[in-house]
Amino acid sequence: MAVMVDGPMAVGSAVSSRQTTGPAATIRALLAADGSAAAPYAGLLASPAAMLRDLADAVYALCVVHGSAPGVVDHALARARDRQALAWLTGAADAMRAERAYLARLTAAVGPLPSTPGHAAAEAAIIGQRQALAMLASSDRAGCGTGAALALVLDWGTVRTVLDGCAARLGIEGGRAFAPVVQAADAFLDAVDAAPGVERALAFGAQQVLAQHRGLWALLESRAAAREPN
Numbered sequence: 001m002a003v004m005v006d007g008p009m010a011v012g013s014a015v016s017s018r019q020t021t022g023p024a025a026t027i028r029a030l031l032a033a034d035g036s037a038a039a040p041y042a043g044l045l046a047s048p049a050a051m052l053r054d055l056a057d058a059v060y061a062l063c064v065v066h067g068s069a070p071g072v073v074d075h076a077l078a079r080a081r082d083r084q085a086l087a088w089l090t091g092a093a094d095a096m097r098a099e100r101a102y103l104a105r106l107t108a109a110v111g112p113l114p115s116t117p118g119h120a121a122a123e124a125a126i127i128g129q130r131q132a133l134a135m136l137a138s139s140d141r142a143g144c145g146t147g148a149a150l151a152l153v154l155d156w157g158t159v160r161t162v163l164d165g166c167a168a169r170l171g172i173e174g175g176r177a178f179a180p181v182v183q184a185a186d187a188f189l190d191a192v193d194a195a196p197g198v199e200r201a202l203a204f205g206a207q208q209v210l211a212q213h214r215g216l217w218a219l220l221e222s223r224a225a226a227r228e229p230n
Helices: 015-020 022-034 040-045 052-066 072-079 083-109 119-137 144-170 179-191 196-227
Strands: none
Touching (some): 022 144, 022 196, 072 083, 083 144, 144 179
16 A cells, blocks of 8 residues: 655555665665765774774764654654554654663763863754754655654664664663664555655655764764874
């Protein structure tokens, strides 16, 4: 069954065809090229070689960008109109509430933010990312907020490897399983069969979320380099 996402949709004949064309193929290609899994620094932070101070820096930054309510998925949910989109976004919003609580626990446990040259400028950039994502997810353009929410949830699977690695290093309980949330997002994405204008908006929303995440990893990497002794 095709899913209408915040606007008119054409009814597709088969889910399998939507997996290789349309929004599913576009958003998965964006994730493969620009998602957190393609960011070398995210991979480093998820590895045992990560410095605890670098993990602390990442946790604080992620908490600033995604730790406040309402988040990206909440904004998208507030503007969704289609029944099936509403159903998926409602479940995703609940999952991201749990992720915000997990981020808060990690932030409290990881210790103070590491001293880093140029911190004021970096902090302003990170706050700017949070504001940009809120504006994106709040867009009245049909499909934009849903695309942003999809990209966030699908990319968060990689973000969770960083958070879970940090939790393990600190000896605290990890967050609740996130794989089912990613699977639900995948299933919803496979069912979306959008009209061209909505498809472009879905892709735009997804692309912008991934661009913000890519910029965040790059900023965190530059901050780690600035902390290294000369």
